[in-house]
Amino acid sequence: MDDRLKSxxxxxxxxxxxxxxxxxxxxxxxxxxxxxxxxxEYLADHLGARGFTTELIRAKGTPGDSERYPRWNMxxxxxxxxxxxxxxxxxxxxxxxxxxxxxxxxxGGEIEGDRIYGRGACDMKGGLAAxxxxxxxxxxxxxxxxxSIEISATADEETGGYGGVAYLAEQGRFDPxxxxxxxxxxxxxxxxxxxxxxxxxxAEIETHGRIAHGSMPFLxxxxxxxxxxxxxxxxxTLFPLxxxxxxxxxxxxxxxxxxTLNINSIHGxxxxxxEGFTGLPAPCVADRCRIVIDRRFLIEEDIGxxxxxxxxxxxxxxxxxxxxxxxxxxxxxxxxSMTDREAPIVRSTAAAIEAxxxxxxxxxxxxxxxxxxxxxxxxRLKNCIAYGPGLLELAHQPDEWxxxxxxxxxxxxxxxxxxxxxxxx
Ligand SMILES: [Zn+2]
Numbered sequence: 001m002d003d004r005l006k007s008x009x010x011x012x013x014x015x016x017x018x019x020x021x022x023x024x025x026x027x028x029x030x031x032x033x034x035x036x037x038x039x040x041e042y043l044a045d046h047l048g049a050r051g052f053t054t055e056l057i058r059a060k061g062t063p064g065d066s067e068r069y070p071r072w073n074m075x076x077x078x079x080x081x082x083x084x085x086x087x088x089x090x091x092x093x094x095x096x097x098x099x100x101x102x103x104x105x106x107x108g109g110e111i112e113g114d115r116i117y118g119r120g121a122c123d124m125k126g127g128l129a130a131x132x133x134x135x136x137x138x139x140x141x142x143x144x145x146x147x148s149i150e151i152s153a154t155a156d157e158e159t160g161g162y163g164g165v166a167y168l169a170e171q172g173r174f175d176p177x178x179x180x181x182x183x184x185x186x187x188x189x190x191x192x193x194x195x196x197x198x199x200x201x202x203a204e205i206e207t208h209g210r211i212a213h214g215s216m217p218f219l220x221x222x223x224x225x226x227x228x229x230x231x232x233x234x235x236x237t238l239f240p241l242x243x244x245x246x247x248x249x250x251x252x253x254x255x256x257x258x259x260t261l262n263i264n265s266i267h268g269x270x271x272x273x274x275e276g277f278t279g280l281p282a283p284c285v286a287d288r289c290r291i292v293i294d295r296r297f298l299i300e301e302d303i304g305x306x307x308x309x310x311x312x313x314x315x316x317x318x319x320x321x322x323x324x325x326x327x328x329x330x331x332x333x334x335x336x337s338m339t340d341r342e343a344p345i346v347r348s349t350a351a352a353i354e355a356x357x358x359x360x361x362x363x364x365x366x367x368x369x370x371x372x373x374x375x376x377x378x379x380r381l382k383n384c385i386a387y388g389p390g391l392l393e394l395a396h397q398p399d400e401w402x403x404x405x406x407x408x409x410x411x412x413x414x415x416x417x418x419x420x421x422x423x424x425x
Contacts, residue, residue: 002419013408015133020116023039023120026038026107032068033163040072040074050136052076054074057074059071074093074153077149082147082423083146085147086148086179088152089149090375091125092158092164092165095158098119102398104399115402117399117401118400123395123400127185127186127187130408130411134418137411147180176379180383183345183387183417184372186392189406193386193387195249195385196299196376197334197372199301199303200368203310203330206326207326209285209289214282222286229321230313231263231291234261237313241309243259248299250365263293267289299336307330334373337369337377338365346363349387352417366386389403389410390403
């Protein structure tokens with residue numbers, strides 16, 4: 001059966017290419033969230049014609065949702081001939097802005113050699129198309145199977161997933177009594193299984209001083225100098241500490257196997273004037289200075305401890321600077337997620353990778369987050385991985401592409417996972 005399935009997928013090479021091109025041709029740019037309905041309708045038509053029951057679901061009232069840019073999602077489901085478990089393939093249909101430097105038509109789906117070019121080719125319309133073809137081939141070869149297959153195309157992963165997977169999870173669409181296995185075909189390479197991601201804490205730190213004339217700074221109190229002391233303290237104590245926190249999570253790249261902190265922005269004093277303003281700045285002591293920090297933490301760390309690390313640091317600075325006050329505001333947080341290597345979806349994908357590629361699967365964890373966070377936290381479904389064709393390094397780049405051979409191989413892997421989990425007769 002495995003060999004028949006693999007050759008069935010080879011036979012669908014042209015269909016796979018055509019589907020990938022058709023998806024690339026719908027410019028689902030996010031922000032602001034363009035053409036979500038068009039891509040959902042296209043997929044619903046495609047899968048409806050192949051026996052799936054399809055639903056279009058708008059995530060009304062979620063961030064970014066409006067009459068102009070509604071947040072549409074598509075879920076398709078097909079039942080087997082016997083009761084069993086549900087395997088769900090979830091792909092986000094949104095793509096990021098183009099940026100500069102393209103030498104190809106970003107929505108043209110141009111083919112050269114083994115590559116299909118376009119925005120979203122690897123992240124992740126190629127993975128979406130591969131999962132559709134995997135399911136089609138499985139249904140053709142194994143019509144008598146237990147359980148069900150679901151395929152979803154969801155909004156807004158690139159901007160947090162609130163109008164996509166988070167919304168569907170809140171509606172119970174990822175409850176473990178409804179869905180038992182999830183594969184997210186993000187571009188993580190055809191021989192790697194991504195078990196999860198690190199945690200995130202974004203916060204804004206503001207130092208407070210007192211405004212005065214810049215010629216008499218002793219009459220004021222500079223919030224920028226206080227922030228300078230905060231940054232110096234981070235350099236001296238925090239960054240070395242984070243570098244020494246190492247995780248057992250197999251995060252790639254290697255540098256992300258430690259805790260990290262980025263300072264996303266710094267603003268202090270008089271606001272910047274519009275471009276073209278030719279006047280001089282006014283002499284003032286800055287009474288406010290703000291930074292936004294992006295702390296990525298490990299599964300071994302507790303988010304409470306991550307936060308108190310920062311408040312302890314602020315207190316140390318305050319001890320040396322009596323006039324100094326500050327505020328810390330939480331902006332965003334995500335808990336780390338890591339599926340167990342012994343989980344059924346991991347084991348069956350690993351076996352399928354070995355059967356298709358003739359080598360052992362490797363296990364990775366993503367340095368940043370993706371929609372698994374919502375499936376894990378809101379859906380309470382732990383049996384979830386990211387696995388799909390394409391190279392993560394190409395995501396969000398100009399001249400993004402996906403390899404046709406890679407898509408075929410990962411479609412074979414996904415189809416064999418269905419064989420393993422849905423007990424075809
Ligand atoms: Zn993606």
